[in-house]
Amino acid sequence: MLTVALPKGALLKDSVARFAAAGLDFSAITAADNRQLMLPSACGRARALLVRNGDVPVYVAYGQAQLGVVGYDVLKEQQRTVAQLLDLGFGGCRMAVAVKESSPYRRASDLPAHCRVASKFTSSAQEFFNQLDLPVELIHLTGSVELGPITGISEAIVDLVATGRTLRDNGLIAIEDLFHSTARLIGNPLALRLDTGELNELVQAMEGQGVTP
Amino acid sequence: MLTVALPKGALLKDSVARFAAAGLDFSAITAADNRQLMLPSACGRARALLVRNGDVPVYVAYGQAQLGVVGYDVLKEQQRTVAQLLDLGFGGCRMAVAVKESSPYRRASDLPAHCRVASKFTSSAQEFFNQLDLPVELIHLTGSVELGPITGISEAIVDLVATGRTLRDNGLIAIEDLFHSTARLIGNPLALRLDTGELNELVQAMEGQGVTP
Known part of the structure; x- marks a missing residue:
């Protein structure tokens, strides 16, 4: 069947x-x-x-x-x-790099080398940062990735963004897209x-x- | 703080x-x-x-x-x-190996070598089957592991059992415990x-x- x-x-x-x-x-x-x-x-x-x-x-x-x-x-x-x-x-949604709005970063390549990036999608994130030639430490989280920069466990996150409301509610902004989904x-x-x-x-x-x- | x-x-x-x-x-x-x-x-x-x-x-x-x-x-x-x-x-709950009630398996060591086992806890499951000296193919699922034996994607599952109701509702029985949690x-x-x-x-x-x- x-x-x-x-x-x-x-x-x-x-x-x-x-x-x-x-x-x-x-x-x-x-x-x-x-x-x-x-x-x-x-x-x-x-x-x-x-x-x-x-x-x-x-x-x-x-x-x-x-x-x-x-x-x-x-x-x-x-x-x-x-x-x-x-x-x-x-x-429809996009996979994006997001950081604290108050941070100085406005493009993914602005992130400091070896900084921490939290994501549920660590393999896609790794590929993206490899292409940028920017070594980062990826931290795999299974949910509420927006807590990453708020708690300080990571400088940035890579996560799905649909309306952008979760990011705004948590004082984060998307600075670069990886791909559309x-x-x-x-x-x-x-x-x-x-x-x-x-x-x-x-x-x-x-x-x-x-x-x- | x-x-x-x-x-x-x-x-x-x-x-x-x-x-x-x-x-x-x-x-x-x-x-x-x-x-x-x-x-x-x-x-x-x-x-x-x-x-x-x-x-x-x-x-x-x-x-x-x-x-x-x-x-x-x-x-x-x-x-x-x-x-x-x-x-x-x-x-409190236990991590257990479960199979279809209608299957002939009543202990983990009854499972055929190289059979498939679905679990959210593939690393604990791998360790258990290594100790049994039984080679199995582990399939990592993120939810509803009880579907494994029902759909036929796996012979057995390794999953948490609290009351046992989910197993019963799906025609499965626990045949061996890995550990108590x-x-x-x-x-x-x-x-x-x-x-x-x-x-x-x-x-x-x-x-x-x-x-x-």
Whole structure:
């Protein structure tokens, strides 16, 4: 049976809407009282796994889900063997370097060498600072990264910025973007190669509702 | 100023109660409408950082917090340079190997060599299976590990078990314990060495209310 890995949280509602428009109704998963992590589609032809953002590429890479929806930020951080099929357009945000507004830094290259940078995305951050040729000490945090410069554990942070409200509320400003992120449809490479048409049809149906203006 | 890192979630309420009994009132942090991540104690002598479980040892190891409360499960997984000061007794749970109830496995050593094991605690799990001399492929998941055997991504899981309800709800049973976990008071080694008495007094006050029967 076709299995789709859907991410808990901010991307879920739009993900369900996009699959619904392509003929697979997983809307039961967004019901307020839903506690199930594995649900069949309304038609019974497919099922959805409700997992954390960071676990979507794992289930798709291992083939337990043939398709999945996940933010580009997570994809880039994990570098798993999955096929990127579509840019779904929603969930837009940017990965940015941020510092205290009161600091003298206005570009990433202003940061002092060997300073500390806190992030949930230490692999993407490391790549960025390597390209800048700026050696930094990365500190991996799992949440509330904005506390980094406030507590003094780090000079800067690398984090996702959507509206910028969290940064403002904490006296921080974004000084440089690493990349822009949106939700992506990903697929298991082997499942795509062995596909008898079903997967391809679904991907095409989802592409049809593209985000082009 | 004395800074204490407190963990969001299940251990928070008891942590606040234990500091309160030792004279530091952080109860504002548990108010339903609290959105602040850094709060002063009622007396103004100290402050609390509200961070995720996994980040408590980071803030304590780097010295941004002199003390912290965190589960032994996280401490063991991360192996950070922090001093374990007290076993606070609450938050009891066990780290266990669990499999599908319908599987033939009843001990960890029954698992087939090179089978897959999903866990949030891959380092503790790896150590356990190394000691058993059983080579397994560990799959790191960040949440809902009970989906592992259900979806077939793994034969077994290694996860925290408190009441056992999540396992039962998902048709899984625990077959072997790795260790028992409770909340621990940890400290920054350098801060403890440079302590002029304040930290030691607080630790002793918290020890005084020990969990001995």
